[in-house]
Amino acid sequence: MALSFCGKQICLNKKFLPPKRCQHGYIVLLPEIGEDVSDKKSIIAQKNGLPEFNNVTIENCRAAIAKQTLDFEAGVKEIEDKISKRPCEDIFSEVFQPLEELGSSLDATWGLSKTLYLGNSTLMPTSSYMSIHERAKRARVSKFNNRAIYNAVQSKLQDGKIRSSEEKRILQKFAIEGKLNGLELDSKGKVLLAEYLSKLAKERTSFKQKIEVATKQFSHIIRDKTVVREFPEGLLKALSPHPNDYLNAPWKITLNPHIYMPVMEYCPDREIRWNIWQALVSRGSIQRDRELITSIHLEEIRASRQDIAKLLGYSSYAEMSMETKMAGSVSKVQTTLATLLESAKPAQEEELKSLHKFATSRGFSFEKLELWDIPYWRRKQQKSEFNYNDNTLKEYFPLSNVLKGLFNLCEKLFNITIKQRNPYVRTEEKIRNQAALIFNFEPPIENQQSLLKFKEVQSLFNKFGYAMQHLLTQTNYSEVAGLSNIEWDAVEISGHIFGHWLYNKTVIDSISCHYQSGDKLPEDQFQALLNVREHMAGSNLCRELYLSSLDLELHSSKDFWLDIVKRLWPNYRDFTLHKIDAHPCSFTQIFTEEWGAAYYSHIWAQMIAADVYSAFHEVQGDEQQTTDVGKRFRDTFLALGGSEHPNQVFREFRGRDPSPKALLRSLGLRKSSNKK
Known part of the structure; x- marks a missing residue:
């Protein structure tokens, strides 16, 4: 092909x-x-x-x-x-x-x-x-909102004369969408649903607008050159009001994501780190501008979603959310999160002890590390113990070579040919699907190629996994083709699977090539990538498990949001919950975006992806078996799209139900747990 x-x-x-x-x-x-x-x-x-x-x-x-x-x-x-x-x-x-x-x-x-x-x-x-x-x-x-189409769908589902799983999935999609759009409600119920939806939209808009204002409202000016002495050039340019004069003060720190986290990683001044951290976590709270308080909107959003769920026949908004999820039930998600926490929590404890010991040996004089200390000392420890350096690594990843290696990997695994057509000539053969991947990589400078940081290489592989799922779909209807109709917690699976290949030495050798010497990535640098992947993995996972559980609880329980936070926090986090920390009041992913009662989907997709990739890992070194697994992956995850339930797709590929073991193993957490 x-x-x-x-x-x-x-x-x-x-x-x-x-x-x-x-x-x-x-x-x-x-x-x-x-x-x-x-x-x-x-x-x-x-x-x-x-x-x-x-x-x-x-x-x-x-x-x-x-x-x-x-x-x-x-x-x-x-x-x-x-x-x-x-x-x-x-x-x-x-x-x-x-x-x-x-x-x-x-x-x-x-x-x-x-x-x-x-x-x-x-x-x-x-x-x-x-x-x-x-x-x-x-x-x-x-x-989806048409009664006649909905009735025809229900009639077809009831007669049982369905020719394929693809047809069944299309019918089920229209049936679920129709139900969630209120087509089963009487006239009074439809009026109520419209009122609830209108109120919900209004509250979400208010929440979003206030957080946007609160985010823009904060800034911190640095004039001391010693504070920015370790800042990367790109970060200094982003902070400077005059990019052509970025080596001179002032430098303006904001809460924009591409500013906040790099500053937290490179800023040696603990007071500055605390200042921008507290500004971030207190947005929307009573600690800041009272006109920008979002807690009222937060509770109204929860109440409106609960009203909608009850009206449509569900016990909670979280249970309603499971209609469109691979997991299928809140209890199954909670069980999975608890299983992951068993390994992540003790690992987090050991990681923080190790990081504190490291920081203390380098002048940190406080009794314990706080949340605003972690990014800075984590980066320091990675550089000191693993010799990890972003700028050194990027010299080995010219864009052209990364693309070439990525294409070769796909060609071998999926028996396809990827080539650039220039000019494009129309033939009788019709291109089934098209996809455009758009990246904001640094452009080439003079005669030097565009060099990618490892995070950018990860992004490229991740998004190319989505592209493959779209381009290699074999369904007959766009309703279930590619990423369409795939359950929310399964959408990111293929992207994460491609990301796993970056920790395979053969693949790294195929995509790495020093832009001057032509050398492959040295073994010690590859080992640094593996070490960084596992570094603080328990702490990172605990954070995501906490946010996932918080999201589900906020959309299941009627308790006040702060009471829920106080109840959950100690189960997941080995940090003090400070009074100023009102992070749910700016949790836009679940309150203004589409991740309400679905934030856990990120972890779920990572878990499934690790299990899928482990099938490749188990046969590594055997080219024929690797090819066979690649064909099976193409014929299931890439070809079927949303035409089969992802649980069935996984069983067809793996021959069993998913397990969290592969994810824990890939993060080095299983051995950490056993060791403890």
Whole structure:
């Protein structure tokens, strides 16, 4: 199979890099481009197999969305009229196939608008994109909100004459979406649901706006050069109001993520670290600006979600969330988190003792480490004990060589060919799916190649895993193709699996090449990567387990949020819970984004991915068996997309149910637990 991949051209296109200065930037996977469409008026003019982003404007995005959303809604109404007049004989030819055709151009324009927005907010301002996004989302949900389509789906599910698991999954998807959209409610219930949803949207907006203001409100100015003596060049440029004069004061610290964590890692002044830490964790609390308090909104969001869940027939919002999760139940998630904690908690205790001993030997004079001390001393310990240095490592990862090694790995594992087509020539063969990966890597300087930090290499592998899942899908309907219809806690699995390959020496040798000498990454540097992966792994995992449990409890219990925090914190964290720490009041991932009662999904996907990768690890050194496992992975996780439940996909690949053992082993926590 020949796979056309033109992402390299996009990666190096400086014009579409975002104007803001940031160290790592962000990555966008664009699976929404979809299949080629016959509409000659499509705004997605193509060259080399990808959209010509340079020729797309806000105006034609708006115009296209305006027409396409109206066409889509009219098409849904037409389907409704047809199946309302007579019984639906074949729901797939009469409903789902027309919906596929209706949605292709809408999804393409929507995805392209999203790419412009995330790639360059000057070309696509937030207000412009959000109007497009909300309009497209409202149109698309009309197919799930249609009573006639819902009745036809339920009728088909009841007659039992379903030809394949793919068809069953599509029917189940529409059934669940219809239920969650209130199609089973009476007229009074629908009015109540609308009221709850309206209130929820209002409270989430208020929460988001206040946290955005609180985040922008804080800044700390550094004028002392000794404080920034270890700061990387990129960080100094990001802090300086005059990037061309970044070696001279002042330097402005903010709470933006790409500023906050690097400063915490490199700042030697404990008082400054405390100042920015307390500013971060007290956002939205009574400790700060009273006009920006979010605790009331937090409780209203919880209450509204609980009301919605009860109205739709669920005991809690967390249980309702499980309708679209691989885990399937809150109790199963809690059991898994508890199992992981058994190894993570004692490891955290030993790690903090070791880190405190290290810090004390280098002048730290306090009785215990606090949360604002950890990033700084963790980095110091990694550098001292493992000789880990980001800037040294990046010299071994030129972008071109990393891509070449990544492509070779995929070609061997999945029996595909990846090549750059320039120019792109249309043939009779139709490209089934297209994907654009957009990265904000440092551009080449003069004659020097673009060099990637190891975190950027990880990001590239991670997002390429998503791309493979999209490009190698073998389903017949886009409703269940690629990443569509995959349960939330399973979406990140393929990305994490690709990340595991970076700790395989053969793969590292294939992607590393010193930009001057051509040498592969030395053995001691590879060992440093392995050591850093395990360093403070117990503490990191405990933090994620705590946030996952906090999220589930906030969406299961009626207790006040602070009481929940006080109850859970000591079970997971070996730090004092300070009075000023009101982190739930700025927990935007679960209150303003889409991770409410789903934050655990990150850990769950990592656990499944580690177990999947362990199948490759078990046969390492045997090329034929590795190829066989690669084929099995392609035929299951990459080919099936959302056409089968991920539990079944996992069983087809692994021959059993998942286990957390592989994740603990990959983090070095199983041996830590046993040793203790």
